[in-house]
Structures are given as structure tokens and as C-alpha cells.
Amino acid sequence: MIIVMKPGAPKEAVNNVVKTIEDNGLTPHLSEGSQLTIIGVIGDKSRLNNRNLELAPYVDKIVPVTESYKLANRKFHAQPARIKVGKAEIGPDTLALMAGPCAVESEEQIMLIAQAVKKAGANFLRGGAYKPRTSPYAFQGLEEEGLKYMQEAGKATGLYTVCEVTSLEAINAAVKYVDLIQIGARNMQNFYLLKEAGKCGLPVILKRGLSATLEEWLNAAEYIMSMGNENVILCERGIRTFETATRNTLDISAVPALKSRTQLPVIIDPSHACGVRAYVPALAKAAVAVGADGLIMEVHNNPECALSDGPQSLTFEQFDTLARELKAYAALSGRTL
Amino acid sequence: MIIVMKPGAPKEAVNNVVKTIEDNGLTPHLSEGSQLTIIGVIGDKSRLNNRNLELAPYVDKIVPVTESYKLANRKFHAQPARIKVGKAEIGPDTLALMAGPCAVESEEQIMLIAQAVKKAGANFLRGGAYKPRTSPYAFQGLEEEGLKYMQEAGKATGLYTVCEVTSLEAINAAVKYVDLIQIGARNMQNFYLLKEAGKCGLPVILKRGLSATLEEWLNAAEYIMSMGNENVILCERGIRTFETATRNTLDISAVPALKSRTQLPVIIDPSHACGVRAYVPALAKAAVAVGADGLIMEVHNNPECALSDGPQSLTFEQFDTLARELKAYAALSGRTL
Amino acid sequence: MIIVMKPGAPKEAVNNVVKTIEDNGLTPHLSEGSQLTIIGVIGDKSRLNNRNLELAPYVDKIVPVTESYKLANRKFHAQPARIKVGKAEIGPDTLALMAGPCAVESEEQIMLIAQAVKKAGANFLRGGAYKPRTSPYAFQGLEEEGLKYMQEAGKATGLYTVCEVTSLEAINAAVKYVDLIQIGARNMQNFYLLKEAGKCGLPVILKRGLSATLEEWLNAAEYIMSMGNENVILCERGIRTFETATRNTLDISAVPALKSRTQLPVIIDPSHACGVRAYVPALAKAAVAVGADGLIMEVHNNPECALSDGPQSLTFEQFDTLARELKAYAALSGRTL
Amino acid sequence: MIIVMKPGAPKEAVNNVVKTIEDNGLTPHLSEGSQLTIIGVIGDKSRLNNRNLELAPYVDKIVPVTESYKLANRKFHAQPARIKVGKAEIGPDTLALMAGPCAVESEEQIMLIAQAVKKAGANFLRGGAYKPRTSPYAFQGLEEEGLKYMQEAGKATGLYTVCEVTSLEAINAAVKYVDLIQIGARNMQNFYLLKEAGKCGLPVILKRGLSATLEEWLNAAEYIMSMGNENVILCERGIRTFETATRNTLDISAVPALKSRTQLPVIIDPSHACGVRAYVPALAKAAVAVGADGLIMEVHNNPECALSDGPQSLTFEQFDTLARELKAYAALSGRTL
Incomplete structure (x- = not known):
């Protein structure tokens, strides 16, 4: 932590800050220049958590120099994490291919889709049973029944299953049926849910x-990890910007930027990122080229009639073609698919 | 809902869309121009919920023309809502003045602050007992104990009390001790929590x-209202933009824009919006001038040592001065404070 | 400037940075902690302009501590600037009221509007003769002819005139006819134009x-000022965010945030900020309450037929009512209108 | 254009809008529903340019259905453009590889870099002679002298040369020395400059x-094209968002989104997009995978001492490695490099 004093701060003001630092068991380092003075405090800044030095007289600003996340910080975990799900691994050597409908709609639908995506080469089945929808009047998901159908489809095809959870009840149900849980974008800072996810024992896609x-985002991962669950997979799914040509803006630079900050795997969801089926294949290829550890995509047996997110869902044929093309990109990045 | 066809869409493609509309019990209205055809569908668009016409051949785009929120929609509720809390009312004739610390830290602290803000003219006491913090290592709140202290402080001063809730457990505790609950920014689309808030019986600051x-935001309010709780107060607290000179960017235009869309009261939180104590008074005055129905602000007995958000908290003296100035602004807007 | 080294940076890497600093005639201050080392460099950082220390081995990041703008920096100009235009002054004691059409459309139109806004209480007339329009097929302005009409209307009414310039030719014409020039949002970083504006002799609304x-923004003002023209007035007119309910998002917090950083006057343009006529009066009042030094607003004799920005233009009657209300708000802020 | 009336709009209000449409020589199409009425107007909406129907009584909103750009619109130009520069072509079959320093610093420097990037496989040389810098005190470029050095380096190596222009003077100089001109991000809506670029005869990177x-952006391209210059190449270089981990946010989805809207080629500048040298190779590969028609990247002989943008510049060795890797990605996309 660095404290920058205002130009012309009197000696007393500097001494006051220095004393606060020392009183909290830390060592200040002064740099006095011709225009201004800066005071370095290296070490456990949490000791100053309840001292708001921004408000001390003549303090211009506080500049943090260390990150508050530790368990998710690459500085302390040099090797990329390898998260095991059954016989599969999500990490630096593989390309995880997760596919399925936005929402589980029926036993038949999820089974049909599971078979199609398995055949095309996916190794994970996604499907929503608890749907966070903007309007309360939209389809909200089949809940526990949907989870059961996921489990059956997973067993029948050998795909590992992933489902979003939106409450403690949903977590308690999910652990009975699926292999990974997902915390959705709208709940990324639902700290209550993050802590519960950290206790549930399943790997978490955040x-x-x-x-x-x-x-x-890394602090949110830290919430899960601080409860003892280190199996967190980060999923970039587009951020909100001024641009309306796509549903969200895929922040593809987040992949290299995250990899320099954390050991956790990073996957990309091109379907939610753009919201337009026609752009999904191009973005999926870019995701592999940029170094993502996996993809999660929406595939539907009949996108024109999907109960949720149809416009961004691929048909079986489109997914099959794409999965084939992705193999070549995965090979270029030294990953197996 | 309006469906815009691509230029040169063949007759069949248009007929296909028309048929889908008719098959779902709705009436299409065709406008055929020299360059393109548009098809109007007026009425209950939810009948087309599972038909993704964006994907039909030659469809260029879908343009919605009606809002999905109904209970929160001014089109169907012409009169501004007046939300009663004890003898107080939040609505078009009054300026609700809510003040208190970011976090309840102790019995003495909240009592001291309650007395000070009451004396200055506040009619509501805010204070956090369940704190959503970016880092898991920061102070997380006193939880139920904090709620009890809030209740005591409210009783002693006659202030109505408001507390943020972050889980069902928190709601269940809050209903025993406080007068209003608050859903925070990070949980605005925690639909599970919204539904529970809609069942709890207390007015909700969203x-x-x-x-x-x-x-x-209005759809989130609709979630609460659709469970039978119409007492929702919207609180603008700054949005995320590229600008880093302030913690967030206060979207002050949201006040007139909301008032043209909804009957619900709108209050402003200038403290979280800017994150800088020195800017709070100017923003509070602007909030009254723009037509807000109330203010919620952070006030602390000793901001330099506050456990949370000290840098944006006003001292007692600053709040006292501000409250006096606000009276003149409230009078100009025809409101009593 | 502060250089933060990576944890575990070897002694040599630190020495390498220290040497670079010393070789450029500056003095480094080391703070060595248990986890990491930071190196303070106080003074003329421009000496390091061509040394990109971010790239030196084991450097984690560079944190600037001083601003690059000097002439526009309040740290060196404690008193708020007072910019004189004829007998008018834009500064801390007055509320400048600038009104007029988006575009000058004809001699009669601008004369009619000038008389109306003068009568209502405006002291400046705005009007565009060089219009930057998103589409090349939209009305582009009357150019020099429009400037002449502005001059006539100014003379007839005693209003000071302000006109946007978009090229050196426009500046050369404007200096012959108007009292202030304006650099529009789209040209704020047209550094060529800023330098020319700095040489033209007229006050500049940026x-x-x-x-x-x-x-x-302050660096853009510095471009103008560095050419010898200190009469710069900053105009907040809304920033681009994700919200589409308003044309732009008025960043009202920019007013107190700027006033802590610069001595220059700050005015607000509520018309462009929101793009909706019905919201303009509320935002104008908020602008005065927050401490702005003036307002610039669009007023039109017949908004339904305006060639540009009609939907955000006030009618004469609306402006008249608003100007009367603003007087009370100006009085509360200690300003004369 | 579609006009949506408010619920309960009286017959007269609808008739008033209908009459305005008819008076301007257009045909209205009414769709009257149980809740509201919509009025379609298909055709040349420019006839209504000076009629602001948003302001007519009981009009809720106006929804445009056609784009204002025509020459840059794929609807009227089905085939992707192929822009010829000497023997090179920028278009669907090739990957244009543009590399060079941010700023031309000296005759020797640009020659050295030109030779290195040519050897690695680049076919275009970039280099700035007129530098738009945030601060007026930063290095502003060698201007015409820099252009001469670019020309010499281009002749010596066979590379085509591209240089940013920031004023009419710069354009007039550039046409004497370089093969393409570039309009920078800060001047994208400097419509004066766009029109001059449209008259200069050289292809333009926008x-x-x-x-x-x-x-x-497409309307800005339309400005250039409307002056008779159809050789416009669009360059995505990162947009401004809330994220500060990268200098800007590369909007990679813009590539497929643009390709569905325009026939113009699209290239990507990963250097400015992220601002961090270490992320450039990953983003460059993603750019090829997503379907970009080319790349423009910063390469410097000594990034640690570059006068501008050193931290995002690749070394010769890094560029050489990257160019080799990009060949494999170009091959997967069916492009030659």
C-alpha cells in the first residue's frame, strides 16, 4: 500500500500518517520529493482495514500494490490448475467441450441433445434446471425434475453434467444429480451462494x-476457495458495454489477462457472449486460438422452438461441423479434444 | 412485437412467419414496402415465447414494442405510489431522509449515530448487518446481533430502520427487527432472493x-411485486462506467426516466454512487432538485475508523449542515422533509 | 511515479531499475518489504518518457502519482477561474445561461429564438453552423452564412454568441462573427483542432x-491552454454507457470531481446528455444544485420541425418556465442569473 | 420506420401522424391492436428528416428499421470487397500483416524495423509521423520528415506503407509518400477529416x-465513401469499457458482426486493444481464427526505449515467432499470408 500526500503537506500531517502505520504494527517508508511525499507500507495491509487513511489530513490518495485474493493468485500458485471430473481433466493440456440446451425442457429433449453432442465430440453436457430470467413471466426451469433428466442423459452417454444453481436448495438438489455446478453471471457477487458452493464438494464453474x-471475479473465486473448494473454473461469457450489435461483448483478452493472474482454468461461453447463432462458430475458434481451456455452448434439437435462448443455440448439424473444425485449432494450441 | 424481414425476402418466407403468428392465435399485420416487409403483431407476445422467430428464414430482426413488466408499469398505474412505513410516507409529497453507517459495528455505535441523524432531521436509520464485501477477508457484518442493535436504536429515536438482506436466513431474521429491507446492487438479479422478498411483508428498497x-431493474421489481408485495422503492446508487474518478457513476437521469415508466418511488444513494465524502453534499442536493423521493446516505461517528466505506461517510457535523441545506431544496420541489 | 517489483525479484533486477532512474538524473527511493520491493521516483517523470520501465525484468507495474496537466491543474491554481466575455463572467458567482437551436436554420429562425431566450433570461445564444452529423446524408449546417445570422441575432439582443467549430476553416470564420467557440464531443481529442483553438483568441467551450x-479531458484543455489561451470552459454533456433509456448518461458527479482537480469553470448541457425534452428541466435544476457554473440548452421555435435534435429541444414556453425556476436554484447556490 | 403510439392514443392523434406521413409523400400502414396502434412507414425516411414525430402527441417511440449507410451496406453489396494496394490485396483470401513502430523515430530506426518485419513475413509497414498523444507534453511525431523515412523504408524492402493522418496538412503530405492512410480512433467522427480522406485517392484504414x-463506425466509413473513395478498411482496436486490466477491450465479436453488415474488409490491431506486449500473440491468433482480413501490430527494435507505446510493442524475435505461428492459423481459415 502506498500513501500519496498532497503537495505542500505539512510535516505534522506526514507524521500523523506515519504514526498510524506504526501504531498498527507496520513499517512506513518515506520518499520525500520536491513536490510531494509518498509513504510506502509493505506487508499485511489488513491490519489497516479499519483505518481509512484516505481521510487523514493532506492525504491525496491510497494506491494498493498487492491483490486481496491469495488462493486464486498465480503469484503463489505458479502451476496451472488441473481440475479432474471423473476421467476428464480441465486444464492446460485439454480442450473441454461442453454443450447442451439453455434449459432442460423434457426427458426426451435432453436425452436427444446429449446423444447428438456426444457423437459430435463433446465431453460435458450443459443444461439449465433453475433458470434466472429477466422477467418473472418467462419459463423458470424444471428444477429438480430437470436435474434428474440431466443425470439420466449423462449416464446414458458418458457425458459429465453441469447445471446452474441459484439458491441453497438448488445446490442441495444438484449435488445429488450432476457432476459440476455453475454460478451464473447474475450471482457472481451473491456471496452467500458462493460460500455454499464452496462447501458442496463439486467443482464450480464461476x-x-x-x-x-x-x-x-478473482475475489469471487476466492470466496469459494476460502471454504475449502479449490476446483473453480472461470467462465468468460461477455461483459456489458455500450455496443448493442451483440447481446454482450466477449472480452477475449480476459483469457491471457487471467492466465497471468491466476492458476485457475478459463473457459469461454460464446453463445451468451454474442447472443447470435451465426457468430458462435467464429468466436469458438477464436476462444481456442486465444488459449481458453474449454468452451461451453448452447445446442438445441429445435432452436426455433427453444423455451430459452433459442436465437443463440446451434443446431446439431452446426455443432457437428464446428466440433470438427475445433479439433484443428485445439491441435495448433497443443491441446487434445 | 414487430418482425422486420430482410430485403428481398420471398413470399414464402413472409407466409411462413404469418402462419406461425396465426397458429399461435395472434393476428399479423403486413406492411409491404418497395424494399422490405414488416409484420406487426400486437397483443400477448407471451404466446410466442417458445417460437424464436429471429431464426425463421429471411427474418432480419424482432423489435419489441411493449414492456414485459406490468405491475411496475406506469401505463397501468397512472398515480405515483405512496409507500407507508409507520407514520412516514415515501412518495411524491415528502423527501425521505435515510442515514446511518455502512455497517452496524456495535450497540453503542449505532445508538450514537441514530441519535445524531435523528437530531439533524433524518426519519430513517440505515445500517448493514449482512455485508456483501468484495473480498472474503473483509468484515462481513454482525448479522442477527446487528439487527437487534438496529431495532433498539430505532425504538430509542423513533427512526424507521432499514437493513440489507443477502439470503433467506437474513430475510427471516430481518422481519423480526426492522421496518424495511433492502436488496443490494449485487443481488438485483438474484431472482430467488427477490421472490422471497416479495413474500416477507416488509417494504423493499431495491x-x-x-x-x-x-x-x-423494473423487471426485478416485478419479481417482488408478482409475489404480492407492491411496496417497492427503487434506489439509484451509481452504475459502472469507464470513469474511475468516482467509485461509480451516478445516473441522475434515471430519476425522470423512471418516473415516466413506473409509479414506484425513486430514491438516491449519493454515498455509494461517488465513494468520496467531499462530493456527497453536492450530489444530495442535485438528487432533490432532479425530483428524487428520498436520499439514503452514509453517516459515521468516526469515518476514519469505520469498518466499511469510511471514505464515503459523512461526519455528524457534515450531515447536520447538509440536512439543513436540503430543506431549502425540498421546499423548492414542493416536498416536506 | 512508483515502480512496484514482482515478489521475489532478484537484487539485480532492482539494481537495474535503480540505475535507469539514476542515469536519467532522478533519485530512487527504495522500500523493501518481506514480499516485495517498491521504488519511488518523485520529480520530473518526463525524463523517463523514453524509458519504458514496465518492460524491465521483474517489474510488476508502474503507478503514476502526479497528473500530466499543469496549466489546468488546481494544485497550481487554487482560485477558480473567472472567464470574461464582454460584460458577462463565467465563474463561481454567476450562472451562465446559454440557449438556442441545435442548428441555425435561417436568419429569421435564429433571430426569433434569440429574442425569446433573451426575454426568458438567457445571456448567451448557442447555435450550430457546422454540424457534425452521424450520417453524411443529414443536414450539415449553413456554415459561414449561419455565423453571420448568429452575429446579427447577438447584436440585436445583446446576447453573447457561441458556435461549434470543426475545422481550421471554421475557426477562421468563427473569429469574425462570434464571441466564444465550442469544440464538440467528437473532436475532444482532435489535437490539431485543439491547438488551433488555443491560438484563436476566443474563449473555448470544450x-x-x-x-x-x-x-x-483535462489534458485536452491543457492542449488549448498550452498555446496561450487560458479561457477554457469545460462542458459535461453525457457519457456513453450501456443504458439506452437516455441518449447519453449525464455524469453529474463530474462537476464536484472536476472542481477538486481544476480551476476551470464547468457547465452542463442537459439536452444532449439525455436527448429527451421531458427530462431536460429536471436535469437543469440538478446541474445548478450540484454546483455547475452554467447551462447550455437547446431551445427551438418549432421543435417538431427542427432540422437537428428536435426531440431534445425545449419550446419557448418550456424554456421560459424553466428559466424562472432556475433563478431560485441559482439563489440557493449563491449565484446570480 | 415504425411509429409506436401510446396505449389509449385517441383517433385524432393517430390521424395526425398518418397525415404527416402522407403529406411528405409516404404511405403509412396501420396496425391497430387491442392495447396500442403501430404505424409502419417503409421507404425513404429522409423525407421525414425535418419532422420529429417523436414529439407528436401520443407518440411513444420511433423504431428505425433500415440503416442510414448505403455504400458500406452489405445488403446492397453482397460480395466482400477486395482492396488492392500495389500487388497486394486486402480481402477474403489473404491475411494482411502490417507491422512497425508506433512512431517513426529516425531514418535508421524505421529502416531497421522495416527489414526485420519484412524478413519475418509482413507485407505492410506501419509507422506514425503525426502522433495524437493524450498530453501536449509527450512526443508528437516527426511529421513530414517521418513520412519520407517511411517511403525510403518501403522502397528498400518492398513493403507497402501506412501512416496515420490527423489534419488536411497531414493528408496532403501523406499522399506524396505513403500507400495507405489511417484515420485514428480519436478522429473517427472528425467528419471534416473523413471527407478530406475521401478525396485523397489513397485507401483508408478507418x-x-x-x-x-x-x-x-459504418456511417463514418460512409462519409469517406460518399466522397468517391470506396477503398475503406475497418480496423477494430479495442473499445472503452469498465475493465482496466487491459488498455482497452478488444471487441472480437465485431468481426462477424461487421461481416454480416458490410462488404468492407476488417482488420484487428491487438497492440492498442490490450496495451500489454505479453497478450498480443494470443489476441493475434484469435483475430485470425475469428475471420479478420488482417492484423496491424506494433514492433520495435528496442521497446524499452520506444518514444511511444513501448509496453505494447513486440521485439523482432517475438514478431518473428508470431508470424510463423500465424501462418498455420491463416491456413486453417483458407487465407494466404
Whole structure:
């Protein structure tokens, strides 16, 4: 932490800050220049948590120099994490391919889709049973029944299953039926839910909030990890910007930027990022080229009649073609699909 | 809903869309121009919920013309709502003045602050017992104990009390101790929590999500109202933009824009909006001038040592001065404070 | 400037940075902590302009501590500037009221509007002769002819005139006819134009770019001032955000935030900020309450037929009512109108 | 254009709008529903340019259905453009590889870099002679002298040369020395400059403004094209968002979104998009995978001492490695490099 004093701060004001630092068991380092003075405090800044030095007289600003997340911080975990789900691994050597409908609509529908995406080469089945919808009047999901159908489809095809959870009840149900849980964008800073996810024992896909900085996102991962669950997979799914040509703006630079900050795997959801089926294949290829550890995409047996997110869902044929093309991109990045 | 066809769409493609509309019990209206055809569908668009016409051949785009929120829609509720809390009313004739610390820290602290803000002219006491903090290592609140202290402080001063809730447990505790609950920005689209808030019987202050559009915010209010609770107060608290000179960007235009869309009261939180104590008084005055129905502000007995958000908290003296100035602004807007 | 080294940076890497600093005639201040080392460099950082220390081995990041703008920096100009235009002054004691059409359409139109806004209480006449329009097929302005009409209307009414300039030719014409020039949002970082504006001798209203930070905006003002023209007035006119309910998002917090950073006057353009006529009066009052030094608003004799920006223009009657109300708000802020 | 009336609009209000449409020589199409009426107007909406129907009584909103750009609109130009520069072509079959320093610093420097990037496989040389810098005190470029050095380096290596222009003077100089001109992000809506660029005879690389929508960007291209110059290449270089981990946010989805809207080629500048050298290679690969027609990147002989943008410049060795890797990605997309 660095404290920048205002130009012309009197000696007393500087001494006051120095004393506060020392009183809290830390060592200040003064740099006095011709225009202004800066005071470095290196070490455990949490000791100053309840001292708001911004408000001390003649303090211009406080500049943090260390991150508040530790368990998710690459500085202390040099090797990329490898998250195991059954025989699959999400990490630096593989490309996880997760596909399925936005919402589980029926036993038949999810089984049909599971078979199609398995055949095309996916190794994970996605499907929503608890749907966070903007309007209360839109379809809200089949809940526990949907989870059961997911489990059946997973068993029948050998796909690992992933489902979004939106409450403690949903977590308690999900652990009985699926292999991974997902925290959605709208709940990325639902700290209550994050802590519960940290206790549930399953790997967690943590989607980025619509306007979350990388720093906030990694702190959200830290919430899960601080409860003892280190199996967190980050999922970039588009951020909110001024541009309306796409549903959200895929922040593809987040992949290299995250990889320099954290050891956790990073996957991309091109379907929610753009919201337009026709752009999904191009973005999926870009995701592999940029170094993502996996993809999660919406595929539907009949997108024109999907109960949720049809416009961004691929048909079986489109997914099949895309999965084939992705193999070549995965090979270029030294990953197996 | 309006369906815009691509230029040169063949007759069959148009007929296909027309048929889908008719098959769902709605009436299409065709406008055929020299360059393109548009098809109007007026009425209950929810009948087309599972038909994704964006994907039909030669469809260029779908333009919605009606809002999905009904209970929160001014079109159907011409008179501004007046929400009663004890003898107080939040609505068009009054300026609600809510003040208190970011976090309840102790019995003495909240009592001291309650007395000070009451004396200055506030009629509501705010204070956090369940704190959503970016980092899991920051102070997380006193929880139920904090709620009890709030209740005591409210009783002793005659202030109505408001507390943020972050889980069902928190709601269940809050209903025992406080007069209003608040859903924070990070939980604005925690639909599970919204539904529970809609069942709890207390008025709800619904803060705007960091990147929520007015449309999404009103749909979140609709979630609460659709469970039978019409006492929702919207609170603008700054949105996330590129500008970093302030913690968030106060979207002051949201006040007139909301008032043209909804009957619900709108209050402003200038403290979280800017994050800088020195800017709060100017923004509070602007909030009254723009037509807000109330203010919620952070006031602390010792901001330099506050456990949360000290840098944006007013001292007793600052709040006292501000409250006096606000009376003149309230009078200009025809409101009593 | 502060250089933060990565944890575990070897002694040599630190020495390398220290040497670079010393070789450029500056003095480094080391703070060595248990986890990391930071190096303070206070003084003329421009000496390091061509040394990109971010790239030196084991450097984590560079944190600037001083602003690059000097002439526009309040740290060196404690008193608020008072910009004189004829007998008028734009500064801390007055509320400048600038009104007129988006575009000058004809001699009669601008004369009619000038008389109306003068009567209502405006002291400046705005009107565009060089219109920057999104589409090349939209009305582009009357150019020099429009400036002449502005001059006539100014003379007839005693209003001071302000006109946007978009090129050197426009500046050369404007200096012959009007009292102030304006640099529009889209040209805020047209550094060529800024330098020319700095040489022209007239006061300059510098609008904020659609996505300009305060720092960038003040640096743009510095371009004008560095050419010898200190009469710069900053105009907040809304920034671009994700919200589409208003044309732009009025960043009202920019007023107190600027006043803590610069001595220059700040005015607000509520018309462009929201783009909706019905919201303009509320925002204008908020602008006065927040401490703005003036307002610039669009007023038209027949908004339904305006060639540009009709939907955000006030009628004569609306402006008259608003100007009367603003007097009370100006009085509360200690300003004369 | 579609006009949506408010619920309960009386017959007269509807008739009033209908009459305005008919008076301007257009045909209205009414769709009267149980709740509201919509009025379609298909055809040349410019006839209504000076009629602001938003302001007519009982009009709720106006929804445009056609784009204002025509020459840059794929609807009227089905085939992707192929822009020829000497023997090179920028278009669907090739990957244009543009590289060079941010700023031309000396005759030797640009020659050295030209030789290195040519050897690695680039076919275009970039270099800035007129530098738009945030601060007036930063290095502003060698101007015409820099252009001469560019020309020499281009002749010596066979590379085609591209240089940013910031004024008419710069354009007049550039046409004497270089093969393409570039309009930078800050001047994307400097309509005066766009028109001059449209008259200069050279192909134009048009960078996207920091907060420009695709619609605004294509309208800016339309300005250039409407002056008779159809050789416009769009360059995505990152947009401004809330995220500060990267200098800007690369909007990679803009590539497929633009390709569905325009026939013009689209290239990507990963250097400015992220501002961090270490992320450039990953983003460059993603750009090829997503379907970009080319790349423009910063390469410097000694990034640690570059006068501008050193932190985002690749070394010769890094560029050489990257160019080799990009060949494999270009091959997967069916492009030659």
C-alpha cells in the first residue's frame, strides 16, 4: 500500500500518517520529493482495514500494490490448475467441450441433445434446471425434475453434467444429480451462494458478472476457495458495454489477462457472449486460438422452438461441423479434444 | 412485437412467419414496402415465447414494442405510489431522509449515530448487518446481533430502520427487527432472493445493479411485486462506467426516466454512487432538485475508523449542515422533509 | 511515479531499475518489504518518457502519482477561474445561461429564438453552423452564412454568441462573427483542432468526449491552454454507457470531481446528455444544485420541425418556465442569473 | 420506420401522424391492436428528416428499421470487397500483416524495423509521423520528415506503407509518400477529416472510435465513401469499457458482426486493444481464427526505449515467432499470408 500526500503537506500531517502505520504494527517508508511525499507500507495491509487513511489530513490518495485474493493468485500458485471430473481433466493440456440446451425442457429433449453432442465430440453436457430470467413471466426451469433428466442423459452417454444453481436448495438438489455446478453471471457477487458452493464438494464453474472486473471475479473465486473448494473454473461469457450489435461483448483478452493472474482454468461461453447463432462458430475458434481451456455452448434439437435462448443455440448439424473444425485449432494450441 | 424481414425476402418466407403468428392465435399485420416487409403483431407476445422467430428464414430482426413488466408499469398505474412505513410516507409529497453507517459495528455505535441523524432531521436509520464485501477477508457484518442493535436504536429515536438482506436466513431474521429491507446492487438479479422478498411483508428498497438497464431493474421489481408485495422503492446508487474518478457513476437521469415508466418511488444513494465524502453534499442536493423521493446516505461517528466505506461517510457535523441545506431544496420541489 | 517489483525479484533486477532512474538524473527511493520491493521516483517523470520501465525484468507495474496537466491543474491554481466575455463572467458567482437551436436554420429562425431566450433570461445564444452529423446524408449546417445570422441575432439582443467549430476553416470564420467557440464531443481529442483553438483568441467551450475520462479531458484543455489561451470552459454533456433509456448518461458527479482537480469553470448541457425534452428541466435544476457554473440548452421555435435534435429541444414556453425556476436554484447556490 | 403510439392514443392523434406521413409523400400502414396502434412507414425516411414525430402527441417511440449507410451496406453489396494496394490485396483470401513502430523515430530506426518485419513475413509497414498523444507534453511525431523515412523504408524492402493522418496538412503530405492512410480512433467522427480522406485517392484504414457503435463506425466509413473513395478498411482496436486490466477491450465479436453488415474488409490491431506486449500473440491468433482480413501490430527494435507505446510493442524475435505461428492459423481459415 502506498500513501500519496498532497503537495505542500505539512510535516505534522506526514507524521500523523506515519504514526498510524506504526501504531498498527507496520513499517512506513518515506520518499520525500520536491513536490510531494509518498509513504510506502509493505506487508499485511489488513491490519489497516479499519483505518481509512484516505481521510487523514493532506492525504491525496491510497494506491494498493498487492491483490486481496491469495488462493486464486498465480503469484503463489505458479502451476496451472488441473481440475479432474471423473476421467476428464480441465486444464492446460485439454480442450473441454461442453454443450447442451439453455434449459432442460423434457426427458426426451435432453436425452436427444446429449446423444447428438456426444457423437459430435463433446465431453460435458450443459443444461439449465433453475433458470434466472429477466422477467418473472418467462419459463423458470424444471428444477429438480430437470436435474434428474440431466443425470439420466449423462449416464446414458458418458457425458459429465453441469447445471446452474441459484439458491441453497438448488445446490442441495444438484449435488445429488450432476457432476459440476455453475454460478451464473447474475450471482457472481451473491456471496452467500458462493460460500455454499464452496462447501458442496463439486467443482464450480464461476461465470463472470456482467460488469465484473477481473479483480472482483478473482475475489469471487476466492470466496469459494476460502471454504475449502479449490476446483473453480472461470467462465468468460461477455461483459456489458455500450455496443448493442451483440447481446454482450466477449472480452477475449480476459483469457491471457487471467492466465497471468491466476492458476485457475478459463473457459469461454460464446453463445451468451454474442447472443447470435451465426457468430458462435467464429468466436469458438477464436476462444481456442486465444488459449481458453474449454468452451461451453448452447445446442438445441429445435432452436426455433427453444423455451430459452433459442436465437443463440446451434443446431446439431452446426455443432457437428464446428466440433470438427475445433479439433484443428485445439491441435495448433497443443491441446487434445 | 414487430418482425422486420430482410430485403428481398420471398413470399414464402413472409407466409411462413404469418402462419406461425396465426397458429399461435395472434393476428399479423403486413406492411409491404418497395424494399422490405414488416409484420406487426400486437397483443400477448407471451404466446410466442417458445417460437424464436429471429431464426425463421429471411427474418432480419424482432423489435419489441411493449414492456414485459406490468405491475411496475406506469401505463397501468397512472398515480405515483405512496409507500407507508409507520407514520412516514415515501412518495411524491415528502423527501425521505435515510442515514446511518455502512455497517452496524456495535450497540453503542449505532445508538450514537441514530441519535445524531435523528437530531439533524433524518426519519430513517440505515445500517448493514449482512455485508456483501468484495473480498472474503473483509468484515462481513454482525448479522442477527446487528439487527437487534438496529431495532433498539430505532425504538430509542423513533427512526424507521432499514437493513440489507443477502439470503433467506437474513430475510427471516430481518422481519423480526426492522421496518424495511433492502436488496443490494449485487443481488438485483438474484431472482430467488427477490421472490422471497416479495413474500416477507416488509417494504423493499431495491438497489439498481451495477450494470442494470432500467428495463431489467423494473423487471426485478416485478419479481417482488408478482409475489404480492407492491411496496417497492427503487434506489439509484451509481452504475459502472469507464470513469474511475468516482467509485461509480451516478445516473441522475434515471430519476425522470423512471418516473415516466413506473409509479414506484425513486430514491438516491449519493454515498455509494461517488465513494468520496467531499462530493456527497453536492450530489444530495442535485438528487432533490432532479425530483428524487428520498436520499439514503452514509453517516459515521468516526469515518476514519469505520469498518466499511469510511471514505464515503459523512461526519455528524457534515450531515447536520447538509440536512439543513436540503430543506431549502425540498421546499423548492414542493416536498416536506 | 512508483515502480512496484514482482515478489521475489532478484537484487539485480532492482539494481537495474535503480540505475535507469539514476542515469536519467532522478533519485530512487527504495522500500523493501518481506514480499516485495517498491521504488519511488518523485520529480520530473518526463525524463523517463523514453524509458519504458514496465518492460524491465521483474517489474510488476508502474503507478503514476502526479497528473500530466499543469496549466489546468488546481494544485497550481487554487482560485477558480473567472472567464470574461464582454460584460458577462463565467465563474463561481454567476450562472451562465446559454440557449438556442441545435442548428441555425435561417436568419429569421435564429433571430426569433434569440429574442425569446433573451426575454426568458438567457445571456448567451448557442447555435450550430457546422454540424457534425452521424450520417453524411443529414443536414450539415449553413456554415459561414449561419455565423453571420448568429452575429446579427447577438447584436440585436445583446446576447453573447457561441458556435461549434470543426475545422481550421471554421475557426477562421468563427473569429469574425462570434464571441466564444465550442469544440464538440467528437473532436475532444482532435489535437490539431485543439491547438488551433488555443491560438484563436476566443474563449473555448470544450465538451467532454463520449468516453473521455476526466484525466483525458483535462489534458485536452491543457492542449488549448498550452498555446496561450487560458479561457477554457469545460462542458459535461453525457457519457456513453450501456443504458439506452437516455441518449447519453449525464455524469453529474463530474462537476464536484472536476472542481477538486481544476480551476476551470464547468457547465452542463442537459439536452444532449439525455436527448429527451421531458427530462431536460429536471436535469437543469440538478446541474445548478450540484454546483455547475452554467447551462447550455437547446431551445427551438418549432421543435417538431427542427432540422437537428428536435426531440431534445425545449419550446419557448418550456424554456421560459424553466428559466424562472432556475433563478431560485441559482439563489440557493449563491449565484446570480 | 415504425411509429409506436401510446396505449389509449385517441383517433385524432393517430390521424395526425398518418397525415404527416402522407403529406411528405409516404404511405403509412396501420396496425391497430387491442392495447396500442403501430404505424409502419417503409421507404425513404429522409423525407421525414425535418419532422420529429417523436414529439407528436401520443407518440411513444420511433423504431428505425433500415440503416442510414448505403455504400458500406452489405445488403446492397453482397460480395466482400477486395482492396488492392500495389500487388497486394486486402480481402477474403489473404491475411494482411502490417507491422512497425508506433512512431517513426529516425531514418535508421524505421529502416531497421522495416527489414526485420519484412524478413519475418509482413507485407505492410506501419509507422506514425503525426502522433495524437493524450498530453501536449509527450512526443508528437516527426511529421513530414517521418513520412519520407517511411517511403525510403518501403522502397528498400518492398513493403507497402501506412501512416496515420490527423489534419488536411497531414493528408496532403501523406499522399506524396505513403500507400495507405489511417484515420485514428480519436478522429473517427472528425467528419471534416473523413471527407478530406475521401478525396485523397489513397485507401483508408478507418479505426473504430473508443466508444463507437458498429452503426456509427459504418456511417463514418460512409462519409469517406460518399466522397468517391470506396477503398475503406475497418480496423477494430479495442473499445472503452469498465475493465482496466487491459488498455482497452478488444471487441472480437465485431468481426462477424461487421461481416454480416458490410462488404468492407476488417482488420484487428491487438497492440492498442490490450496495451500489454505479453497478450498480443494470443489476441493475434484469435483475430485470425475469428475471420479478420488482417492484423496491424506494433514492433520495435528496442521497446524499452520506444518514444511511444513501448509496453505494447513486440521485439523482432517475438514478431518473428508470431508470424510463423500465424501462418498455420491463416491456413486453417483458407487465407494466404
